[in-house]
Amino acid sequence: MTASPMTVRHEQVFSTMLGSEPDQHLGRLWRGDREDSCLRGCRDLLRKVGLRPTRQRMVLARLLFSAGNRHVTAEMLFDEVVKAKIPLSLATVYNTLHQFTDAGLLRQIGVDGSKFFFDTNPNEHHHFFVQGEDILLDVPSAEELIDQLPQAPDGYEIARVDVVVRLHRKQA
Numbered sequence: 001m002t003a004s005p006m007t008v009r010h011e012q013v014f015s016t017m018l019g020s021e022p023d024q025h026l027g028r029l030w031r032g033d034r035e036d037s038c039l040r041g042c043r044d045l046l047r048k049v050g051l052r053p054t055r056q057r058m059v060l061a062r063l064l065f066s067a068g069n070r071h072v073t074a075e076m077l078f079d080e081v082v083k084a085k086i087p088l089s090l091a092t093v094y095n096t097l098h099q100f101t102d103a104g105l106l107r108q109i110g111v112d113g114s115k116f117f118f119d120t121n122p123n124e125h126h127h128f129f130v131q132g133e134d135i136l137l138d139v140p141s142a143e144e145l146i147d148q149l150p151q152a153p154d155g156y157e158i159a160r161v162d163v164v165v166r167l168h169r170k171q172a
Helices: 007-017 025-033 037-048 053-065 074-084 090-102
Strands: 105-109 116-119 127-130 135-138 164-167
Touching: 007 127, 037 053, 053 074, 053 090, 074 116, 090 105, 090 116
Parallel strands: 127 164
Antiparallel strands: 105 116, 127 135
8 A cells, every 4th residue: 555645744744753751841831931843843733734833733743653553442531631631632642543544644443343552653544442441452454355356336446444353452
């Protein structure tokens, strides 16, 4: 699978981040202090996809993209916001995750009827879900996972294929 231009840009921006923990810079960002190169990269990325770089979006972009590829739920990200002592609501986190998904920065993965993860790698790939532990992992080299796709009904085309392989720990 080839990376889209947006994904390549996404990786370039966040591969140049500072080596420090993201929360060290979140308070500074929230107060409106001077930006570092990572925050400028977040601002540029948001503008490029047509999103206004508000403080809320900048904080969440920093948390999401500073640690490489991640799979998070809104609740997991909200816990990080709370730990960083940033005054954002869970509703703001949900709304921002959906805005980032609509803009192509994230990929939403449903693992059951009520739980969704947001993947910072929007390229086509498949996942393992560890049941009981709420962990989502990328499936390595999944090209051979699906041999043949079914034919789409008349008037439709396949937009995307998501395979989630459910795992549980072996009983000792």
